[in-house]
Amino acid sequence: xxxxxxxxxxxxxxxxxxxxxxxxxxxxxxxxxxxxxxxxxxxxxxxxxxxxxxxxxxxxxxxxxxxxxxxxxxxxxxxxxxxxxxxxxxxxxxxxxxxxxxxxxxxxxxxxxxxxxxxxxxxxxxxxxxxxxxxxxxxxxxxxxxxxxxxxxxxxxxxxxxxxxxxxxxxxxxxxxxxxxxxxxxxxxxxxxxxxxxxxxxxxxxxxxxxxxxxxxxxxxxxxxxxxxxxxxxxxxxxxxxxxxxxxxxxxxxxxxxxxxxxxxxxxxxxxxxxxxxxxxxxxxxxxxxxxxxxxxxxxxxxxxxxxxxxxxxxxxxx
Amino acid sequence: xxxxxxxxxxxxxxxxxxxxxxxxxxxxxxxxxxxxxxxxxxxxxxxxxxxxxxxxxxxxxxxxxxxxxxxxxxxxxxxxxxxxxxxxxxxxxxxxxxxxxxxxxxxxxxxxxxxxxxxxxxxxxxxxxxxxxxxxxxxxxxxxxxxxxxxxxxxxxxxxxxxxxxxxxxxxxxxxxxxxxxxxxxxxxxxxxxxxxxxxxxxxxxxxxxxxxxxxxxxxxxxxxxxxxxxxxxxxxxxxxxxxxxxxxxxxxxxxxxxxxxxxxxxxxxxxxxxxxxxxxxxxxxxxxxxxxxxxxxxxxxxxxxxxxxxxxxxxxxx
Numbered sequence: 001x002x003x004x005x006x007x008x009x010x011x012x013x014x015x016x017x018x019x020x021x022x023x024x025x026x027x028x029x030x031x032x033x034x035x036x037x038x039x040x041x042x043x044x045x046x047x048x049x050x051x052x053x054x055x056x057x058x059x060x061x062x063x064x065x066x067x068x069x070x071x072x073x074x075x076x077x078x079x080x081x082x083x084x085x086x087x088x089x090x091x092x093x094x095x096x097x098x099x100x101x102x103x104x105x106x107x108x109x110x111x112x113x114x115x116x117x118x119x120x121x122x123x124x125x126x127x128x129x130x131x132x133x134x135x136x137x138x139x140x141x142x143x144x145x146x147x148x149x150x151x152x153x154x155x156x157x158x159x160x161x162x163x164x165x166x167x168x169x170x171x172x173x174x175x176x177x178x179x180x181x182x183x184x185x186x187x188x189x190x191x192x193x194x195x196x197x198x199x200x201x202x203x204x205x206x207x208x209x210x211x212x213x214x215x216x217x218x219x220x221x222x223x224x225x226x227x228x229x230x231x232x233x234x235x236x237x238x239x240x241x242x243x244x245x246x247x248x249x250x251x252x253x254x255x256x257x258x259x260x261x262x263x264x265x266x267x268x269x270x271x272x273x274x275x276x277x278x279x280x281x282x283x284x285x286x287x288x289x290x291x292x293x294x295x296x297x298x299x300x301x302x303x304x305x306x307x308x309x310x311x312x313x314x315x316x317x318x319x
Numbered sequence: 320x321x322x323x324x325x326x327x328x329x330x331x332x333x334x335x336x337x338x339x340x341x342x343x344x345x346x347x348x349x350x351x352x353x354x355x356x357x358x359x360x361x362x363x364x365x366x367x368x369x370x371x372x373x374x375x376x377x378x379x380x381x382x383x384x385x386x387x388x389x390x391x392x393x394x395x396x397x398x399x400x401x402x403x404x405x406x407x408x409x410x411x412x413x414x415x416x417x418x419x420x421x422x423x424x425x426x427x428x429x430x431x432x433x434x435x436x437x438x439x440x441x442x443x444x445x446x447x448x449x450x451x452x453x454x455x456x457x458x459x460x461x462x463x464x465x466x467x468x469x470x471x472x473x474x475x476x477x478x479x480x481x482x483x484x485x486x487x488x489x490x491x492x493x494x495x496x497x498x499x500x501x502x503x504x505x506x507x508x509x510x511x512x513x514x515x516x517x518x519x520x521x522x523x524x525x526x527x528x529x530x531x532x533x534x535x536x537x538x539x540x541x542x543x544x545x546x547x548x549x550x551x552x553x554x555x556x557x558x559x560x561x562x563x564x565x566x567x568x569x570x571x572x573x574x575x576x577x578x579x580x581x582x583x584x585x586x587x588x589x590x591x592x593x594x595x596x597x598x599x600x601x602x603x604x605x606x607x608x609x610x611x612x613x614x615x616x617x618x619x620x621x622x623x624x625x626x627x628x629x630x631x632x633x634x635x636x637x638x
Contacts, residue, residue, distance in 0.1 A: 087482040093591075094421050098471060102413050125458075126477070133534050136457040139444075143481045148474030152417060155467030162462045163406040233460050 001029040004071035004105060004113075006058055007078030011180045012119060012215070016075055017045045019219045026050065031055040031067050035280025036081065040313070041180050056248045058100035063109040073226070075117045076104045076153075081183060083123070090145050097149035098156075117169040117226055120154050122237065122279040123147035124172060132282035135172070135235050154235070161232045169226050174239035174281055177304045178215030178295075180220040182314050185210065185246060186301055189253050190308045191315050197259040202246065203266050208277040211243040214295035214303065224291040237281035240293045249301050256305040321346040323390035323432075325377055325423060328356025328399030330499045331438060332536070333395055338538045345369065350386050351397065352376040359632070360499050369376030373527045377419035384426040392545070394436045395423045395472075400502060402465040409464050414467035417475075424479045436488040436545055439473050441556065441598040442466035443491060451601035454491070454554050473554070480551045485607070488545050491601055493558035496623045497614075501633050504529065504565060505620055508572050509627045510634050516578040521565065522585045528597040530562040533614035535624065543610040556600035559612045568620050575624040 003020050007013040008030025014037070027050045030042065034055060035151045045051045054067040058078045068074065101118070108116060121200035124147050125133045126140040144149040157168040177186055192200055213221075220239045229236070254260060295303070308314065322339050326332040327349025333356070339345045346369045349361065353374060364370045373386040377397045387393065399415035420437070427435060444452045445459040445468050461467040476487040496505055511519055532540075540557045548555070566582075573579060616620070627633065 009607075031631070090425070090479075090482075091421070094475075098417060099413070106409070138455040139458055141554070142474040145482060146480040148471070148478040152467070152471030155461040155470045156464075158461040159464040159467040160409075163409075163464060204610040235460070239467075266495045315549070 001025065001028070001073055002071045003073050003075060004029045004031060004068050005075045005077060006031050007037060008032050009034060009039065010077060010178065011182055012218070013037070013075070013077040014041035014045070014180055015052070015178075015215050015219055016077070016222070017042065019223070021045055021048050021051060022198055027069060028052070029054060029071055031056055031058070031064060032078065036182070037136065038182075038314070048171065058103055059095060060105060061103045064103060065110045068107050068111045068113065071111065072111055073115045073117070074104060074108055074113055076101060077119045079119065079150075080146070083144065087145070093145040093149035096283070097146070098152040101153035103157050105156055105166075109164060114165060115167045115226070115266060116157060117222060118153060118157055120150045120170050120172045121147060121286065122172050122174050122239065122281050124151045124154065125279070131278060132280045133237070134282040135237055135285055158233045168233045169229060170233065170235045171222060171225070172235065173218070174211045174213055174236045176215050176218050176277055177212050177300050179303065179307045181215065181304050181307070186249060186253060186304050187308070189250060190257070190305060193257055193259055194312070194315065197257065198261055199264065200250065200261040201264050201266070202250070204246065204270055205265050205267055206245065206247040206250070206263070208269070209243045209247045210246060210249070211248050212241050212281045212297045212300050213238060213240050213293060214300035217293040217295055221286055221291045224289050225286060228289045229292065236286045237283050238286060239281035240282065240297065242297050243278075243280050244297050252298055252301045253305055256302050257309070320344065320392055321348070321390045322392050322394060323348045323350060323387050324394045324396060325350050326356060326493035327351050328353060329396060330362055330501055331495065331537070332394070332396040333360035333364070333499055334497075334534050334538055334597070335396070335541070336361065336370070338542070340364055340367050340370060347371070348373060348386060348390055350375055350383060353398065355501070357501075357633070360522065366422065373603050377422055377623065378414060380422045380425060383422060383584070384429045387426050387430045387432065390430065390432055392434045392436070393423060393427055393432055393459070395420060396438045397468075398438065399465070402463065405523065406464070412464040412468035416465070417471040419629060420475050424475055424485075427485070433484060434486045434545070435476060436541060437476055437490065439469045439489050439491045440466060441493050441558070441600050442489050443470045443473065450597060451599050452556070453601040454556055454604055477552045487552045488548065489552065489554045490541060490544070490552065491556045492537070493530045493532055493598055495534050495537050496531050496619050498626045499512065500534065500623050500626070501600060505568060505572060505623050506627070508569060509576070509624060512572070512576055512578055512580060512632070513634065517580055518583065519580040519635050520583050520585070521569070523565065523589055524584050524586055525564065525566040525569070525582070527565045527588070528562045528599065529565060529568070530558050530599045531616045532557060532559050532612060532621050533619035536612035536614055540605055540610045543608050544605060547608045555605045556602050557605060558600035558602050559616065560602065561616050562597075572618055572622045574626055575621050576628070
């Protein structure tokens with residue numbers, strides 16, 4: 001099978017590229033504009049004759065349509081993942097998430113490709129009333145431009161499935177971490193502690209609960225779904241049955257780094273406007289397909305810290 | 320209060336303009352590109368010194384921002400309402416519904432306007448599992464590009480409410496009919512029967528059930544909500560407790576026109592791809608604010624036929 005991966009030089013995308021290339025029958029085309037993706041993440045893939053890298057933007061429909069030629073399955077992972085900054089540049093989510101997703105679907109149509117996997121988010125549940133939150137939770141009210149733009153993307157996939165005979169696989173992620181993780185709490189804390197191991201300033205009150213899934217477990221979950229789910233539109237929460245508090249993760253990070261910082265808190269239940277104090281997804285549906293995570297949250301945080309320690313270059317700004 | 324109405328020369332928009340102008344304390348600015356709006360609908364409004372018409376497109380952010388200056392409340396009714404043709408030009412819903420809604424929100428931000436009423440649709444429920452469908456029905460799967468684009472608009476309003484302190488009033492309409500109604504079943508049937516009163520070809524099997532709300536009842540419902548609802552994001556189904564079959568409406572239309580056409584059917588449960596065989600909304604929430612419809616569906620259909628008979632010019636193509 002020949003796969004096309006938008007955002008394939010990013011955290012999720014490059015892990016998927018490697019995972020697919022591990023199966024000798026697969027070919028992979030990565031399409032990435034390197035706005036946040038890193039060429040280093042594709043170091044192994046680039047040595048593989050079954051791998052092709054195309055540098056391009058999802059907003060460039062013509063280039064993406066050309067790059068997609070001959071592919072059979074599209075993973076659309078490219079996105080503005082800068083969730084917290086939505087209000088500072090509201091057009092970014094519209095452009096890079098909603099319009100880009102439309103372009104991916106149109107490029108597929110031009111190439112007669114009918115299967116797509118899409119990285120959505122647990123943020124589409126807004127502040128869920130039902131926790132753990134199942135896929136058919138009550139119709140949510142959006143609380144962030146990021147969530148709204150991902151929901152818009154989900155809607156487009158579903159409408160194309162109905163109107164053009166696509167099969168859509170929509171993954172509502174909790175926070176993912178692990179090798180190549182380059183944004184979010186654990187990254188920020190490691191970066192701050194690298195600069196100054198004696199103190200740590202925490203957004204919110206530290207009691208924000210988070211459910212993290214380890215990236216390699218996430219990859220297996222995605223493959224389980226695209227190989228077993230049978231609907232036109234297949235929507236799956238991807239997460240784990242555990243959760244931790246931000247404070248727990250600070251403990252694991254500090255232990256791993258061998259530091260003991262003095263903590264101070266911004267206060268409040270939310271780390272930022274539109275932050276959700278608790279995203280905890282019901283994952284019965286994906287488990288019913290036979291998948292289960294192998295790593296605990298503590299494992300995942302520790303593997304992430306190990307990766308960041310071994311790869312300090314990821315902390316360096318590139319501009 | 321000074322109101323800004325996008326799509327104010329359309330069916331819903333022009334009815335709202337007249338309704339607001341009937342209250343002497345209101346001023347109204349209508350913004351419309353006349354792609355489907357009709358200058359004739361504003362005949363009365365144009366005589367009113369409290370009324371201003373600005374011809375412009377919602378995709379022209381600068382022009383819309385200028386036109387909105389000094390307004391205090393925005394009704395965003397401009398949309399691609401050509402629900403059935405989504406698959407023939409999929410970018411139309413994205414542009415005219417999703418991106419246009421983003422522009423409206425941005426124009427408001429530039430003018431420091433914080434209250435917005437938005438015409439969404441019962442189509443956002445996809446093929447609802449719960450009927451009558453309440454606002455907090457299970458998280459739906461989209462079945463049309465139109466529904467998906469309106470859901471994207473809802474998400475944007477909600478995210479702006481959370482992020483920028485807007486108050487959003489989101490109306491999920493069933494089919495609306497009445498004076499100035501110019502698309503949908505009743506319009507199409509009247510047009511066909513005007514051309515040839517002896518026969519009528521019906522999309523689907525005629526058993527598609529529809530719940531129509533009379534436009535003047537719809538206007539009162541909207542005003543009831545914006546004057547009484549108290550949340551940041553106020554989502555209200557607007558519909559009636561009745562429904563009819565397409566065949567019933569054909570009976571009322573034929574009776575009113577004094578014709579007896581031979582009926583033939585395309586067959587199938589759906590009139591077109593993405594058509595929903597039954598949109599029937601639970602309207603307890605809006606009724607709890609004290610509103611109730613005055614017209615029955617039969618009344619609404621008959622008033623519509625009367626309007627179309629008295630205004631045959633609405634059938635004329637304008638291109």
